Amino acid sequence: MIELTNVSKSYRTDTIETLALQRLNLSVPDGEFLSIMGPSGCGKSTLLNIMGLIDEPSEGSVVLAGQPVTSYNGSKVARFRNEQLGFIFQSFHLINDLSVVDNVELPLLYRKMGGKERRRLALDALERVGLSNRATHFPNQLSGGQKQRVAIARAIVGRPNIILADEPTGNLDSHMGGEIMDILTRLNTDLGTTIVMVTHDERMARMTHRLVRLSDGERVS
Amino acid sequence: MIKNYLTLALKVLRRKPFYTFVSLFGISFTLMILMLITSMGDAMFGANPPMTDVNKMVFLPQAERILQFYDTTYVVDSVRMDDGRMRYDSTANVREGGMNNSTGNLAFHFLDQTLRGLDRVASYTFYSNDGFVDAYLDGRKLTMSTCYTDADYWEVFDFDFLYGQPFTADAVAGADKVVVITEVVAREYFGEVTADVIGREIALGRERFTVAGIVARPYKDDDSINGDVFMPYTTIDNRKLQSDNISGPFNAVFKAEDKAHTAGIIDEIHFIAETYDMSGDEDYEILKLTAATATEKMAAEIMQEDDLRQAKLLLFIPLITLLTLFVALPLINLINLSVSRVYERRSEIAVRKAFGADSRSILYQFLFENMVLTVIGGLIGLALALLLIRYINANDLLGIVRLAFSARVFVYFLLLIAVFGLLSGLLPALRMSRTNVADALR
Numbered sequence: 001m002i003e004l005t006n007v008s009k010s011y012r013t014d015t016i017e018t019l020a021l022q023r024l025n026l027s028v029p030d031g032e033f034l035s036i037m038g039p040s041g042c043g044k045s046t047l048l049n050i051m052g053l054i055d056e057p058s059e060g061s062v063v064l065a066g067q068p069v070t071s072y073n074g075s076k077v078a079r080f081r082n083e084q085l086g087f088i089f090q091s092f093h094l095i096n097d098l099s100v101v102d103n104v105e106l107p108l109l110y111r112k113m114g115g116k117e118r119r120r121l122a123l124d125a126l127e128r129v130g131l132s133n134r135a136t137h138f139p140n141q142l143s144g145g146q147k148q149r150v151a152i153a154r155a156i157v158g159r160p161n162i163i164l165a166d167e168p169t170g171n172l173d174s175h176m177g178g179e180i181m182d183i184l185t186r187l188n189t190d191l192g193t194t195i196v197m198v199t200h201d202e203r204m205a206r207m208t209h210r211l212v213r214l215s216d217g218e219r220v221s
Numbered sequence: 222m223i224k225n226y227l228t229l230a231l232k233v234l235r236r237k238p239f240y241t242f243v244s245l246f247g248i249s250f251t252l253m254i255l256m257l258i259t260s261m262g263d264a265m266f267g268a269n270p271p272m273t274d275v276n277k278m279v280f281l282p283q284a285e286r287i288l289q290f291y292d293t294t295y296v297v298d299s300v301r302m303d304d305g306r307m308r309y310d311s312t313a314n315v316r317e318g319g320m321n322n323s324t325g326n327l328a329f330h331f332l333d334q335t336l337r338g339l340d341r342v343a344s345y346t347f348y349s350n351d352g353f354v355d356a357y358l359d360g361r362k363l364t365m366s367t368c369y370t371d372a373d374y375w376e377v378f379d380f381d382f383l384y385g386q387p388f389t390a391d392a393v394a395g396a397d398k399v400v401v402i403t404e405v406v407a408r409e410y411f412g413e414v415t416a417d418v419i420g421r422e423i424a425l426g427r428e429r430f431t432v433a434g435i436v437a438r439p440y441k442d443d444d445s446i447n448g449d450v451f452m453p454y455t456t457i458d459n460r461k462l463q464s465d466n467i468s469g470p471f472n473a474v475f476k477a478e479d480k481a482h483t484a485g486i487i488d489e490i491h492f493i494a495e496t497y498d499m500s501g502d503e504d505y506e507i508l509k510l511t512a513a514t515a516t517e518k519m520a521a522e523i524m525q526e527d528d529l530r531q532a533k534l535l536l537f538i539p540l541i542t543l544l545t546l547f548v549a550l551p552l553i554n555l556i557n558l559s560v561s562r563v564y565e566r567r568s569e570i571a572v573r574k575a576f577g578a579d580s581r582s583i584l585y586q587f588l589f590e591n592m593v594l595t596v597i598g599g600l601i602g603l604a605l606a607l608l609l610i611r612y613i614n615a616n617d618l619l620g621i622v623r624l625a626f627s628a629r630v631f632v633y634f635l636l637l638i639a640v641f642g643l644l645s646g647l648l649p650a651l652r653m654s655r656t657n658v659a660d661a662l663r
């Protein structure tokens with residue numbers, strides 16, 4: 001369960017103040033597959049970041065799994081991110097110095113787990129996004145779509161309860177995009193993973209349980 | 222857990238060969254240079270054989286004889302105070318003149334007469350080592366520096382005898398033609414450094430000497446020990462021995478019972494000079510003896526400065542500044558490298574945080590990367606330093622002096638580099654580990 005109450009986020013630069021989110025209320029029950037749509041710059045990524053505890057709201061409260069979030073640093077929030085959350089970033093953010101499989105392993109590195117077990121789970125996750133044959137490649141040897149799939153493998157490898165996906169199909173052709181949607185849908189139905197997905201694609205949005213529209217930082221539906 | 226961080230560090234370092242190379246080069250080269258400087262400093266200032274007791278030693282490098290004379294006397298008009306009143310005075314004298322002086326080593330006779338039996342002296346030696354002698358070998362000329370001295374010389378200086386023995390007091394008394402040679406001379410002249418050389422003859426100038434001992438090369442650079450061939454002073458040209466003069470070709474070294482007594486010995490020597498009866502000297506009236514500890518003597522020699530305290534300051538202040546810079550510059554470089562590397566990886570840190578790394582794991586990661594670099598760089602630096610010192614020793618690049626490698630100093634420097642490496646890696650990493658993830662990933 002994710003509960004945002006009256007969440008605002010403003011960015012202050014020298015001259016202007018941008019309100020990326022305005023008094024936004026949203027609650028996502030466990031097991032929901034939610035999509036978020038809206039024009040560019042309306043605050044979708046900002047919203048996702050706040051839900052994922054990697055950005056602090058300027059105002060309002062965030063309650064995750066019944067716990068109000070007060071600190072954005074420290075080992076408690078770190079453990080929460082590690083065990084409960086999986087991110088798929090809009091621009092992948094793979095680590096270029098690490099091989100594909102090492103990138104996928106990353107969340108497991110912060111768990112008590114043997115190296116063999118980690119490797120097995122990582123290869124498993126790569127298999128599910130259809131990239132087993134690229135395990136030893138490095139990110140700069142991959143296409144945009146392949147990077148996207150590595151990012152997805154990294155997000156699902158730790159079996160998080162919540163996946164936050166920022167345009168996970170944005171860089172893929174419709175066939176590949178469909179496969180990714182399959183993976184996410186299966187995670188949602190089989191494991192009950194809560195998924196919040198930002199998308200620009202109406203068809204993808206229609207495949208989810210619920211659609212929330214944003215405009216200029218405000219919820220319009 | 223440790224294994225995770227270690228493999229991660231190795232992976233990242235392997236992926237960045239250029240950065241890794243530059244860091245390793247920086248660390249190992251810094252270590253090598255530091256080791257070289259310290260071993261050279263150690264050879265100059267350290268207490269190494271054959272001058273292990275250098276801190277107890279008082280050197281008498283030279284004497285200065287002075288004559289002050291006044292050749293002009295002016296009578297000047299002046300005003301002087303008298304009973305609180307100003308008086309005009311036309312009788313004040315101002316004398317102007319000059320000074321003659323003569324500086325040099327000492328005559329054996331003088332040393333023999335005046336400087337035996339000083340208080341608190343455990344052992345002492347008189348020696349003359351400013352001459353050279355030629356030896357001819359298959360038409361090749363070997364020029365060697367001589368040291369004429371007494372049997373106590375081997376008491377004062379702890380030379381390492383590879384073969385044979387020092388010459389005895391009896392040999393000195395009997396003016397026996399015996400000689401102690403360095404291993405360098407043994408190799409050059411006899412072609413070997415073995416026990417066989419002992420008892421063989423070496424032609425020095427027009428005389429033949431029997432080899433009594435072979436000494437190892439010193440780990441210390443000082444002119445009191447840098448002779449090539451050592452002979453009883455009784456075998457020196459008689460004219461050099463039998464002068465009634467104060468100056469001659471000899472120096473003296475006194476080894477105090479304890480380091481604390483050196484100042485007293487120096488005072489006593491100064492006192493002897495002050496009270497020395499100069500009436501026998503036709504040209505001079507005042508005698509000054511320059512008695513000095515090893516560091517004072519060294520400073521005075523390098524700085525060409527007679528005031529010993531002044532010389533010490535003049536030498537050591539710039540020297541220490543220079544050394545500090547030498548240490549600081551490569552360290553600053555390493556810090557810079559290390560800091561910029563952490564900042565470069567801001568987004569990596571943010572990604573790790575987003576997937577559950579806490580500040581401690583981020584710090585550990587950089588800690589291990591730095592540690593791996595320091596250990597590997599340290600090993601390379603160790604190898605480089607050892608090779609360089611061996612090369613210098615093997616090729617006599619510093620003359621007769623041998624450089625010693627000090628494992629203790631090496632560990633200190635390695636720790637220094639590790640500490641700076643860690644600080645420079647960890648402090649920025651600490652800061653970065655607290656940054657807002659979303660900001661870093663935008």
Ligand SMILES: Nc1ncnc2c1ncn2[C@@H]1O[C@H](COP(=O)(O)OP(=O)(O)OP(=O)(O)O)[C@@H](O)[C@H]1O
Nearest residue numbers: 011012018019020039040041042043044045046047
């Ligand atoms: N660090 C920042 N400083 C100032 N303004 C910011 C900052 N980050 C975001 N913004 C502004 O906040 C608003 C929302 O940004 P956000 O990235 O959430 O948009 P978005 O809906 O994800 O857009 P897109 O579909 O293009 O990804 C934008 O107007 C953006 O310019």
Ligand SMILES: [Mg+2]
Nearest residue numbers: 044045090166
């Ligand atoms: Mg966005």
